[in-house]
Amino acid sequence: MLFERRHLLGLEGLSAEEITFLLDTAESFKEVSEREIKKVPTLRGRTVVNLFFESSTRTRTSFEIAAKRLSADTVNLTASVSSATKGETLTDTARNLAAMRPDAIVVRHPSAGAPHLLARHVDCPIINAGDGAHEHPTQALLDLLTIRERKGRIAGLTVAIVGDLLHSRVARSNLYGLRTMGAHVRFVGPTTLVPPYFAELGAELVNDLHEGVRDVDVIMMLRIQRERMNGRYFSSLDEYSRLYCLSVDAVKKAKEDVIILHPGPMNRGVEISSTVADGPYSVIMDQVTNGVAVRMASLYVLVGRRREVEVEETSEQTVREGSASATRPASAPSAAMPLRRAATAE
Ligand code: CP
Numbered sequence: 001m002l003f004e005r006r007h008l009l010g011l012e013g014l015s016a017e018e019i020t021f022l023l024d025t026a027e028s029f030k031e032v033s034e035r036e037i038k039k040v041p042t043l044r045g046r047t048v049v050n051l052f053f054e055s056s057t058r059t060r061t062s063f064e065i066a067a068k069r070l071s072a073d074t075v076n077l078t079a080s081v082s083s084a085t086k087g088e089t090l091t092d093t094a095r096n097l098a099a100m101r102p103d104a105i106v107v108r109h110p111s112a113g114a115p116h117l118l119a120r121h122v123d124c125p126i127i128n129a130g131d132g133a134h135e136h137p138t139q140a141l142l143d144l145l146t147i148r149e150r151k152g153r154i155a156g157l158t159v160a161i162v163g164d165l166l167h168s169r170v171a172r173s174n175l176y177g178l179r180t181m182g183a184h185v186r187f188v189g190p191t192t193l194v195p196p197y198f199a200e201l202g203a204e205l206v207n208d209l210h211e212g213v214r215d216v217d218v219i220m221m222l223r224i225q226r227e228r229m230n231g232r233y234f235s236s237l238d239e240y241s242r243l244y245c246l247s248v249d250a251v252k253k254a255k256e257d258v259i260i261l262h263p264g265p266m267n268r269g270v271e272i273s274s275t276v277a278d279g280p281y282s283v284i285m286d287q288v289t290n291g292v293a294v295r296m297a298s299l300y301v302l303v304g305r306r307r308e309v310e311v312e313e314t315s316e317q318t319v320r321e322g323s324a325s326a327t328r329p330a331s332a333p334s335a336a337m338p339l340r341r342a343a344t345a346e
Contacts, residue, residue, distance in 0.1 A: 003301040007119045007126045010135035011176040019177055023145050026290065026297035032069055033292055042304045043072035046103040051093070052129070053079040053109045058264055058291055059129045059138070063106050066295035070304065072103070090114060091121050098122035103303045107131075110228075112169075125302035133167045133228055139263050140173035142294040144181065146287045147218055150259050155182030160206075160213045160254075162188040163222035163244060163271050165198060167229065170263045171222060175201055188212030189244060192233040209244050214253045220261040221246050221272045237270060246272045251281060259283045 003021055011019065032040055048067040052060050060076070067074045077097075079085070084093060090109070097105060098121075106127045107115045112134035119126040130136040148154055159178055165171045165187045178185050179202050187194045187203040199205050206212035213219050224240065234240045251258065260272075260281045268274045277284060 003305070006302070007115070007128075008137055008298050008302060009115050009119060009126065009128045011137045011140050011173045011180070012135065014176070014180065016180050016182070019141070019144065019180060022141055022294070022297055022301065023148060025301060026141065026145050026293040027149075029069075029296040029300070030290070030293045032296070033289070038069050039071055040069065041071045042300060043067065043070040043103070046070075046072045046303055047101070048072045048074050048299060048303070049097055049102045049105045050074060050076045050129075051082075051097065051105055051107045052077070053082075053084065053090075053107075053114075054130065056108055056129070058288055059108065059136075062288070062291040063127075063129065063138075063295045063299075066292050066299055069292070070296055070299055072299065072303075075102070091117060094118045094122050098124060104299060127298055127302065130169055132169065133172075133225075134169050135173045135176075136169040136263075137173050137177075138291070138294050138298055139170050140177045141298070142287055142290040143170075143174055143220065143261055143263070144177050145290045145294060146261065146283050147259070149286070149290075150283055151217060154178065156184075157217040158184045158186065158215065159218040159220060160186045160188050160216040161203075161220045161222065162209065162212060162246065164193045164224045164233075165189055165222065166193045166195065166233070167225040168222050171220075172201075174220065175203055186212055186216065190234060190240075209246070209250055210253050213246075213250055213258075216254045216258060218259055218261065219246065219251070219254060220263075221266075222263070223265060223267055223271060241270050245270060246276050248273070248275055248279070251276055251279075261287055263287070 003018055032038055050060055050063050064074050064076065082093060102124055104125045104127060105118065105122065106129050107118055108129040109131050112132035114131050115126050115128040128135055128137055144154060151157060161171050161174060175185050185203045186206055187198055188206045188209060191207060194205055258281055260276060260283065262272060262277065262284050266272055266277055268277060276282065
């Protein structure tokens with residue numbers, strides 16, 4: 001299986017084979033984080049720029065850890081210390097970074113489509129680390145990996161995604177990924193945050209929390225994203241938490257072996273009670289651990305495998321030119337044909 005894309009901008013449009021390949025690759029990288037020396041030479045000599053225009057704990061840290069565990073050099077740039085504060089456009093920032101020849105740029109931005117814009121202006125792989133309310137592909141991949149690990153499968157499961165669906169990039173990426181992998185997705189929340197047109201995306205819509213989580217295999221709770229709200233979506237936070245905070249009572253409506261996810265950051269007592277967040281069904285810390293493996297896999301398939309292709313092609317060119325030293329480099333993979341195809345992918 002090949003991942004023949006130059007960028008990772010979203011899960012919309014990815015095939016089940018591509019998602020499975022990313023999950024399998026992530027699974028194979030998990031072992032590196034269990035070693036005493038948590039490092040492999042895969043991306044030695046490569047540079048990854050983390051460009052974050054929004055705050056982040058999990059995504060930025062795990063991308064940096066992932067790059068370092070692959071032996072890449074990392075550069076972190078946040079909006080507050082970038083020349084964006086002096087009026088530089090996103091495209092100019094990206095062009096200037098690209099002129100320094102990084103091997104990948106990881107970008108988080110409050111505007112939907114920002115990573116797609118960068119992908120048109122720079123010639124290195126772009127990884128979307130969250131763009132507005134649009135997509136957060138590596139979050140959904142780590143969610144899928146966590147579900148697959150715990151349940152042994154994704155196809156046939158019913159997954160309730162609960163809360164502020166309207167503003168959630170996590171929900172969108174998960175909807176695309178879960179449906180492609182054969183799961184049934186239920187969006188649960190008040191009509192103001194789960195508008196009827198969301199049904200067109202292929203999700204079942206339910207307004208009542210207890211009905212929404214009934215008999216589900218997986219509950220994924222979402223944070224109320226006040227930073228993206230420009231109106232009133234409920235009377236008060238108290239009222240919202242009374243109706244939609246995941247309590248032990250609500251969890252009892254789900255299947256006995258339900259697992260509970262939350263992408264973080266959590267607002268304890270608003271969308272999830274501490275008893276549930278820290279309870280036996282919670283896999284929230286597994287998600288964080290899997291985040292490193294998924295980001296290692298994303299960097300590897302976009303940067304490391306491309307490098308393998310370059311090595312392979314150089315080797316073959318040397319052979320064609322009849323050089324006396326035309327032996328395959330020790331580091332070059334033997335699967336020449338599929339890797340050559342990957343080199344031409346966009
Ligand atoms: N889940 C997530 O994206 O968390 P951060 O905002 O901390 O990166």
